[in-house]
Amino acid sequence: MATLIFGLILFLGIHSISIVAQPLRDRCAAKSEIGWKAFYGLVSFAGLYLIVTGYAQARLTPTLIYATPYGLRHLSSLLMLPFFILFLAPYFKGKISDYSKHPQLIAVILWTVSHLLVNGSLADLLLFGCFFIWAVADLISMRHRVARPLPGLKKSPVNDLIIVVAGLGIYALFVVTLHKMLIGIAIFN
Incomplete structure (x- = not known):
């Protein structure tokens, strides 16, 4: 279950930057649009991987x-x-x-x-x-x-x-x- 939770934190966390810290997102993107998109994509992919892995593990012993x-x-x-x-x-x-x-x-x-x-x-x-x-x-x-x-x-x-x-x-x-x-x-x- 910890893997699923960590994946959700990563994936939804990076997707929440514009909700909670729009100026930070804008500054990062202004410094390097490609760098920001690469970072955003890597964190999103890691989070998604952990979500899929964690959810699959949790389904083996469901509560x-x-x-x-x-x-x-x-x-x-x-x-x-x-x-x-x-x-x-x-x-x-x-x-x-x-x-x-x-x-x-x-x-x-x-x-x-x-x-x-x-x-x-x-x-x-x-x-x-x-x-x-x-x-x-x-x-x-x-x-x-x-x-x-x-x-x-x-x-x-x-x-x-x-x-x-x-x-x-x-x-x-x-x-x-x-x-x-x-x-x-x-x-x-």
Whole structure:
């Protein structure tokens, strides 16, 4: 469990720099944009590696906190449907990204809630709960700071069609094979 916790601290910590220390982030990036991005990427990758490793270890001896009805799996799957669309939206600017304002943060909230509905072990609560709290905090902080531009396609109505088709395609792949292959759990048995 310590590996999972340390990974969450690293990953969410570096992703929280703009929330709690925007001037520090800006100074570091101003000194060396490439250096900052390299540092940010390395810490993020190390944190993600530890999260994956720690979560896998914790699943071997789970501590169950709560159990939910089987039927919530369908609601969870339904909540995941817009996740893939919203996660892609910032890179394909259109009406979806304009309307949702911060689509990736909304996607992370949907991902965490959908997984907390069907996973009730201590490791699940740590993983998805921490990501939920971080995403809500980041969403709230976005009201008080200017979003940095993301690389992506020029704004177009076609982009909305692209992300809906791509998002639905990725969702279908996850339901059919990828979730079982990557996570080890079939969505529907």
